[in-house]
Amino acid sequence: MASGADNVFMQRALQLAEQGKYKTSPNPMVGAVLVKNGKIIGEGYHRRAGAAHAEIVALQQAKENAAGSTLYVTLEPCCHTGRTGPCTDAIIKAGITRVVIPVKDPDKRVNGKGIRVLRKAGITVTTGVLRKEAVQLNESYFGYYKLGRPFIILKVAQTLDGRIATGSGDSRWISSTVSRKEAHILRAQVDGIVVGMETVRKDNPALTVRKVAGINPYRIVLTRSLRFPPKCQLLDNNDDYKTIVATTAPAAERFAKTKRGRNLIYWRLREKQNGILRVSDLVSVADSFGLRSLLVEGGSMVATAFLQAGLVDKIVVFIAPLILGNGIPAVGDLNIRKIEQALALKHIHFSPSGADCMFVGYPDWKR
Amino acid sequence: MASGADNVFMQRALQLAEQGKYKTSPNPMVGAVLVKNGKIIGEGYHRRAGAAHAEIVALQQAKENAAGSTLYVTLEPCCHTGRTGPCTDAIIKAGITRVVIPVKDPDKRVNGKGIRVLRKAGITVTTGVLRKEAVQLNESYFGYYKLGRPFIILKVAQTLDGRIATGSGDSRWISSTVSRKEAHILRAQVDGIVVGMETVRKDNPALTVRKVAGINPYRIVLTRSLRFPPKCQLLDNNDDYKTIVATTAPAAERFAKTKRGRNLIYWRLREKQNGILRVSDLVSVADSFGLRSLLVEGGSMVATAFLQAGLVDKIVVFIAPLILGNGIPAVGDLNIRKIEQALALKHIHFSPSGADCMFVGYPDWKR
Numbered sequence: 001m002a003s004g005a006d007n008v009f010m011q012r013a014l015q016l017a018e019q020g021k022y023k024t025s026p027n028p029m030v031g032a033v034l035v036k037n038g039k040i041i042g043e044g045y046h047r048r049a050g051a052a053h054a055e056i057v058a059l060q061q062a063k064e065n066a067a068g069s070t071l072y073v074t075l076e077p078c079c080h081t082g083r084t085g086p087c088t089d090a091i092i093k094a095g096i097t098r099v100v101i102p103v104k105d106p107d108k109r110v111n112g113k114g115i116r117v118l119r120k121a122g123i124t125v126t127t128g129v130l131r132k133e134a135v136q137l138n139e140s141y142f143g144y145y146k147l148g149r150p151f152i153i154l155k156v157a158q159t160l161d162g163r164i165a166t167g168s169g170d171s172r173w174i175s176s177t178v179s180r181k182e183a184h185i186l187r188a189q190v191d192g193i194v195v196g197m198e199t200v201r202k203d204n205p206a207l208t209v210r211k212v213a214g215i216n217p218y219r220i221v222l223t224r225s226l227r228f229p230p231k232c233q234l235l236d237n238n239d240d241y242k243t244i245v246a247t248t249a250p251a252a253e254r255f256a257k258t259k260r261g262r263n264l265i266y267w268r269l270r271e272k273q274n275g276i277l278r279v280s281d282l283v284s285v286a287d288s289f290g291l292r293s294l295l296v297e298g299g300s301m302v303a304t305a306f307l308q309a310g311l312v313d314k315i316v317v318f319i320a321p322l323i324l325g326n327g328i329p330a331v332g333d334l335n336i337r338k339i340e341q342a343l344a345l346k347h348i349h350f351s352p353s354g355a356d357c358m359f360v361g362y363p364d365w366k367r
Numbered sequence: 368m369a370s371g372a373d374n375v376f377m378q379r380a381l382q383l384a385e386q387g388k389y390k391t392s393p394n395p396m397v398g399a400v401l402v403k404n405g406k407i408i409g410e411g412y413h414r415r416a417g418a419a420h421a422e423i424v425a426l427q428q429a430k431e432n433a434a435g436s437t438l439y440v441t442l443e444p445c446c447h448t449g450r451t452g453p454c455t456d457a458i459i460k461a462g463i464t465r466v467v468i469p470v471k472d473p474d475k476r477v478n479g480k481g482i483r484v485l486r487k488a489g490i491t492v493t494t495g496v497l498r499k500e501a502v503q504l505n506e507s508y509f510g511y512y513k514l515g516r517p518f519i520i521l522k523v524a525q526t527l528d529g530r531i532a533t534g535s536g537d538s539r540w541i542s543s544t545v546s547r548k549e550a551h552i553l554r555a556q557v558d559g560i561v562v563g564m565e566t567v568r569k570d571n572p573a574l575t576v577r578k579v580a581g582i583n584p585y586r587i588v589l590t591r592s593l594r595f596p597p598k599c600q601l602l603d604n605n606d607d608y609k610t611i612v613a614t615t616a617p618a619a620e621r622f623a624k625t626k627r628g629r630n631l632i633y634w635r636l637r638e639k640q641n642g643i644l645r646v647s648d649l650v651s652v653a654d655s656f657g658l659r660s661l662l663v664e665g666g667s668m669v670a671t672a673f674l675q676a677g678l679v680d681k682i683v684v685f686i687a688p689l690i691l692g693n694g695i696p697a698v699g700d701l702n703i704r705k706i707e708q709a710l711a712l713k714h715i716h717f718s719p720s721g722a723d724c725m726f727v728g729y730p731d732w733k734r
Contacts (some may be wrong), residue, residue, distance in 0.1 A: 343690040
């Protein structure tokens with residue numbers, strides 16, 4: 001049974017987990033706290049993929065003192081050998097008597113097996129403590145396993161009246177510097193960013209993580225035309241070889257032979273009869289490529305295509321205190337005729353982001 | 368000089384003033400507190416136009432005890448005889464020794480004269496205490512005098528992506544019940560509501576104050592066509608004779624002769640060469656008619672016309688957590704080509720309103 005103290009120590013473990021933010025992908029953020037006689041005797045968090053798991057860091061800190069203590073860890077301990085050995089072995093060996101976790105690891109290699117191994121070794125395991133918070137912390141990790149495909153976030157920077165650019169395509173800068181930093185934080189949290197060619201041509205974005213410390217995600221351009229502009233950061237600043245062109249097979253073959261097309265990664269998508277590329281294909285290929293989360297940054301056509309396909313799991317809208325009138329809408333035709341058919345967002349929250357309002361919600365596709 | 372205690376008592380006076388909300392127009396809300404030896408000995412607020420002023424109510428409560436006390440009043444006391452006698456006389460007669468006010472009354476009949484009369488009588492007058500709060504409380508009253516025309520609020524109920532209806536005109540209900548109540552609170556604060564004929568035809572609104580207690584404002588339809596729908600609440604439920612048709616002179620003459628056109632108030636507006644009616648004309652007539660505040664409720668064309676004319680002083684947008692895609696935009700063409708030319712809102716704030724976000728701002732026309 002969980003106690004009030006369990007909540008407090010799990011809260012601390014969640015805090016620790018957050019310190020791994022932007023660095024652990026494809027692993028989740030995990031924090032661990034070892035408690036003996038009501039006192040913390042060891043703490044740790046997972047620093048980056050390949051580094052020691054949080055439990056191990058905490059155990060190393062506590063040393064032989066760990067025997068007889070309670071371990072609070074924000075995710076079920078692993079019981080398989082990955083880049084590091086199974087945590088369950090280390091926990092049993094250290095003489096831990098109780099393990100408290102919020103939630104099972106959705107990774108099929110663990111998913112309850114870790115708990116069973118611990119219980120079999122005579123350790124008391126308490127589950128469900130701060131479950132919601134733990135899932136929220138790693139929402140794209142949990143989303144990936146639940147959905148069986150990358151977790152997809154749609155980001156929009158718009159005026160109050162829902163425009164992302166003037167009719168002539170001017171969009172700099174709709175959102176505040178604080179919001180642009182928030183957008184970089186979003187980038188740092190995902191494995192890949194998706195944009196359409198109109199965004200490449202109008203904004204010439206670098207799509208890198210600059211305003212915060214973090215790893216650059218893959219930069220994916222969804223395009224049939226391959227009409228890259230003469231100056232193009234995605235092609236010119238590709239030293240990390242993370243620019244991906246998602247296009248038709250013939251277009252990929254053609255462009256790969258050109259000087260600018262070297263060193264790019266090509267994803268070959270099938271065409272529909274009308275020649276349009278399917279975002280569902282892009283998502284499948286991204287999944288095969290090992291990406292667990294995608295950030296769709298626009299423009300309007302790409303955002304609309306993902307919404308039409310029902311392939312948006314989270315929406316983040318930066319609403320600038322501007323009125324533009326006619327211009328490019330954030331979202332195009334979704335074939336909705338009645339308000340009651342509109343796409344509803346749940347679990348919404350909004351907060352100031354510089355001069356803007358940052359509005360976050362989760363599409364309710366089942367409604 | 369103002370002291371900390373001055374702020375506390377003025378805060379109380381502002382609280383009292385607010386109790387007159389929705390009832391004092393065309394007068395401002397005013398509250399008053401009488402303080403002697405650090406203790407409140409009388410309180411009052413202006414209940415409705417024609418009733419006693421706040422100062423008088425407080426004086427009546429304190430009776431002869433008022434002599435030697437300090438009066439906190441949220442607006443400069445009047446020195447002219449309106450429906451009630453001048454407050455300055457009563458204050459002097461009661462033997463008040465100090466008067467604290469946030470701000471001068473912008474009404475030309477007062478506007479500093481009240482302060483001079485009090486000072487001439489030997490009373491100490493302190494000004495500027497909680498000035499910002501006092502002006503905010505009666506923003507449309509102060510706006511009316513500052514602008515020399517009615518204070519104009521634009522209200523929009525839209526989806527997150529800036530749509531006020533589907534392409535076929537369905538708009539019920541975009542906003543939550545809480546937001547619809549907030550909209551009635553807005554109605555209760557103004558002297559007139561303006562809508563276009565498309566709103567009358569699509570929504571058939573009553574434009575009355577129902578979800579809160581308050582006085583119905585005038586209901587103004589801006590229309591050239593006079594194509595009222597067969598069932599029309601504005602014509603059918605006009606027992607208070609507050610429905611106004613703002614149209615061309617010939618159209619007014621024609622419609623006034625019909626059965627449905629009886630009992631309506633007509634405002635005759637000049638036409639531009641292209642036959643379009645000017646919202647600036649509507650605002651002039653509203654001013655002459657004695658309206659000090661207008662609420663523009665839409666639709667898109669009317670909202671756009673007011674924005675094009677620079678005749679919006681405050682914007683209140685209810686943002687529902689819905690994505691609609693193509694549909695009727697909140698705002699139409701404002702002829703803006705660059706983001707830096709977009710209409711910026713200042714002093715913005717936003718807060719939850721049921722499931723919605725209520726976003727409030729003030730257009731910065733000078734930018």
